[in-house]
Amino acid sequence: MKAVAVIPARGGSKRIPRKNIRLFDGIPLIAHSIRRAIASGCFERILVSTDDPEIAGHARREGAEVPFQRPSELADDHAGTGAVVCHALEWLANCGQLPELACCLYATSPLGRVEDLLRGRDALLAAPDRQFAFSVTTFAFPIQRALRLTAAGGVEPMYPEFIGRRSQDLEEAYHDAGQFYWGRSEAFLRGVPMFSDAAIPIILPRHRVQDIDTPEDWERAEYLYHALQLAHRDGGEGRAQEAGLDLGDARRDPR
Numbered sequence: 537m538k539a540v541a542v543i544p545a546r547g548g549s550k551r552i553p554r555k556n557i558r559l560f561d562g563i564p565l566i567a568h569s570i571r572r573a574i575a576s577g578c579f580e581r582i583l584v585s586t587d588d589p590e591i592a593g594h595a596r597r598e599g600a601e602v603p604f605q606r607p608s609e610l611a612d613d614h615a616g617t618g619a620v621v622c623h624a625l626e627w628l629a630n631c632g633q634l635p636e637l638a639c640c641l642y643a644t645s646p647l648g649r650v651e652d653l654l655r656g657r658d659a660l661l662a663a664p665d666r667q668f669a670f671s672v673t674t675f676a677f678p679i680q681r682a683l684r685l686t687a688a689g690g691v692e693p694m695y696p697e698f699i700g701r702r703s704q705d706l707e708e709a710y711h712d713a714g715q716f717y718w719g720r721s722e723a724f725l726r727g728v729p730m731f732s733d734a735a736i737p738i739i740l741p742r743h744r745v746q747d748i749d750t751p752e753d754w755e756r757a758e759y760l761y762h763a764l765q766l767a768h769r770d771g772g773e774g775r776a777q778e779a780g781l782d783l784g785d786a787r788r789d790p791r
Contacts, residue, residue, distance in 0.1 A: 539637040539657070540581045541573040542624045543600065546611045547588025551750050556586075556643045557594050561761060565748070566591065566643040570598040573641055576650045578657055580635065584643075585624050587611035603627070617717075618724065625721050638724055640717040644748040646761055648715045656718045656738045667723035668735035671713035673745045678706040713740050714747035 545556040545566050557564040566584070573582045584595035585606045592602040604627050610620050621640050628634050637660070639653070652671065660669040680698035683691045693699035698706060716738075717730065728734050744764070746757040 538635040539579050539639060540583060540624075540628065540635045541579045541639050541641050542621050543569050543573070543582070543584045543595070543641050543643050544606075544617055544620045545584055545586045545588070545591050545595070545643040546606065546615075547586065547591055548611060548613075550613075552748070552754060554590075555748065555754075556588075556591055560646050560754075560758070564594045564598075565646060566594060567598045568646040569641045569643050569648065570595060570600045572648055572650055572653065573639075574599055576653050578639070578653065581633075583624055585610075585620050618727070618730075621717075621724050625725055629725075634721055636721060638719055638721050640719075642714055642716075642747065645715045645746075646748075646757060647744050647746055647764070649744070652738060652740060652744075653716055656716055656736075659736045659738060660718045660720075663736060666734060666736050667728050668717065668719040668730045669738055670717040670730065670735060671715040671740050671745075672710045672737040673713045673740045673742050675709045675711060676742060678703050679709045680706045710737065710739070713745045715740070715745070 543566065547554070547556070549555045552558065556566045559565075560568065570582060570584070573579055582600045584592065584600045584602050585604075586592050586595070586602060587606040587608060587610075592605075595602050604624075606620065606623065609615070610623055617640060621638060625634060625638055637657070639657070641648070641653075656669040656671065660666060663669075678698075680695050680701070681703070682694040684694050686692055712731075719728075719730070723734070743760065746753060746760055748754050748757050
């Protein structure tokens with residue numbers, strides 16, 4: 537089984553400028569994903585897809601490859617992750633090196649763990665009828681009871697039919713945890729929909745999920761990261777949960 541990691545990391549982040557190489561726990565943010573990929577032992581190659589020479593330099597120093605420069609049309613605010621992964625796979629195919637499996641790892645998920653990455657790979661290998669395996673987690677509050685702000689400065693239920701229902705009577709909802717996306721290379725290239733029955737959900741606890749898109753996300757991720765480090769030193773994760781560090785949605789933007 538041949539597998540490659542593809543780490544998208546564009547240089548034009550606007551809400552947190554230069555976020556992919558900003559220091560998080562003393563090292564560039566992208567280094568956390570590269571080191572996790574190396575530690576997993578899963579990958580023959582670890583490719584960073586970037587349009588930015590400075591990011592490329594940091595990636596190479598961490599042991600990743602940057603064998604091509606991402607085209608400008610795949611580095612703007614409208615470029616999707618799928619297109620970026622396909623570009624990397626097409627480059628490998630043109631080199632005669634298309635792997636069986638590919639894994640997209642976000643550079644902005646410092647809470648990721650090697651064991652979760654391995655769970656995703658093993659789940660996909662054990663299910664030949666599935667095309668993808670990716671991380672998900674639950675919403676912290678029932679989405680059916682969401683509120684919207686009105687033009688008059690008040691609030692109203694987004695789904696009025698559910699607003700009076702008890703939380704325990706509502707179906708639990710999940711969202712993309714934004715850590716890893718294992719897939720068969722051919723499925724990525726054929727554009728098979730990931731959010732479908734073609735995929736296996738790898739469920740993560742909420743206190744280990746925080747993607748970083750905004751300054752608030754960054755601050756929360758630091759709190760969680762250090763709480764989890766402390767809990768690990770003290771012999772368990774339970775203290776992080778007891779401390780209330782159990783976050784909900786991880787927001788998305790193109791990498």
